[in-house]
Amino acid sequence: MEKYSLLQLAKHALSGHRHWPPAWRSPEPKQSYDVVIIGAGGHGLASAYYLAKKHGISNVAVLEKGWLGGGNTGRNTTVVRSNYFYPQSTHFFEHSLKLYESLSRELNYNVMLSQGGVLTLGHSRHDMEILERWSNSLQLQGVDAEMMTTEQIRRHTPLLDTSRAARYPIWGGFIQHRGGVARHDAVAWAYARGADDRGVDIIQNCQVTGIRTSAGRVQGVETGRGYIRADKVAIAVAGHSSTVAAMAGLKLPIVSQSLQAVVSEPVKPCLNGVVLSGLVHAYVSQSDRGEILIGGGTDRYPSYGQRGNLPLVEETLAATLNLFPRFSRLKLMRQWAGTVDISPDSSPIIGKTPVAGLYISGGWGTGGFKAIPAGGETLAHTIASDRPHPLIEAFGLQRFVDGALIDEGAAAGVAH
Ligand SMILES: Cc1cc2nc3c(=O)[nH]c(=O)nc-3n(C[C@H](O)[C@H](O)[C@H](O)COP(=O)(O)OP(=O)(O)OC[C@H]3O[C@@H](n4cnc5c(N)ncnc54)[C@H](O)[C@@H]3O)c2cc1C
Secondary structure (H helix, E strand, O other): OOOOOHHHHHHHHHOOOOOOOOOOOOOOOOOEEEEEEEOOOHHHHHHHHHHHHHHOOOOEEEEOOOOOOOOHHHOOOOEEOOOOOOHHHHHHHHHHHHHHHOHHHHHOOOOOOEOOOEEEEEOOHHHHHHHHHHHHHHHHOOOOOEEEEHHHHHHHOOOOOOOOOOOOOOOEEEEEOOOEEOOHHHHHHHHHHHHHHOOOEEEOOOOEEEEEEEOOEEEEEEEOOEEEEEEEEEEOOHHHHHHHHHOOOOOOOOEEEEEEEEEEEEOOOOOOOEEEEOOOOEEEEEOOOOEEEEEEEEEEEEOOOOOOOHHHHHHHHHHHHHHOHHHHHOOEEEEEEEEEEEOOOOOOEEEEOOOEOEEEEEOOOOOOOOOHHHHHHHHHHHHHHOOOOHHHHHHOOOHHHHOOOOOOHHHHOOOO
């Protein structure tokens, strides 16, 4: 521990945790900053951290309308993996996974990365051909991927119904062993503490209500706590990307939809890593507390509701029981949703915008948690140098003009 000695930890514990210092300050907003970042989710906080750490830019404010990490970063199902299909995505997400692998050390905060593997199931000959093509493509790009037979899957996850009598028999699958889960809140808190330590102001309960521009250049932001001047402003607001970008006159090709998840009562450890099926459209993992965490697809209409609808929950649970009939005995404890921003090719929109000094990190859709370290690092580089980082060059808004889409619909689907 760098910050606390064992003696201090014992003192805090024995004094009923009354004297813990706050992990970050709650400063009043200043009248101007070099950089303002809108949204204190993982992406906004990581961008601020890397701006300060790697580029020496710490006169930065992260403005959050609610509480930090209260958006999708604190609502997701925490899957991390880099098994995308196209090289642009694979290189970016593999870089992110590598950053995750050393993140606890980098931030001196246990983000509880657990690399139990991400297993994708195939239920037909067609599925298996697609999975083989996918896993070959990954291997060619130097990313770990391995095909598994039904027998290997049975040994890996005994609770799965691998019998031929299953409604959707499992023909095999492919696994990324380095994939897994990480603690979502810890990722937000760790970046927040790291950014705050370096002088970044994180200002909660401060909604951005307008973006001022003049002659095609950003000037600052209107907030519930007054006007804040900044030459550079970054938007990192997930499901609200379109509404916030519209404040600067930008129309984004993004649809906002609810994405739900549920957890069961806790049970003894019974599941390794993440198991998912694109066919039945559900994915399952077990949290460190023992809860079975279940997710599926998005609600099928645009919405800003952070609640989600019942038919989708029923559909996802029915899908899960096709895979794990024994889970029918479990009781559900909680259900929730987040608002995700989905782009036409299911790839992120990150980089510069047509407004000078205005940057965006959005379109992460259902899969931006795993992207937080690399998204933050590359956006910080882009803001500092006013040039897109090479890893995100392909993910700019210009691709919708050029038609150079990177269609990750299949890899981003239920896998998130
Ligand atoms: C149920 C669910 C499951 C998911 N599962 C996975 C998964 O397993 N793996 C994965 O990689 N990804 C997953 N995701 C997606 C992932 O959570 C997001 O892509 C990611 O968290 C986006 O991070 P962010 O920092 O961009 O957004 P957020 O964490 O949502 O942060 C944006 C912040 O901006 C704030 N904000 C909005 N408007 C304003 C404003 N006007 N002024 C100030 N602040 C504002 C919000 O309050 C919010 O705190 C899932 C999402 C959901 C909802």
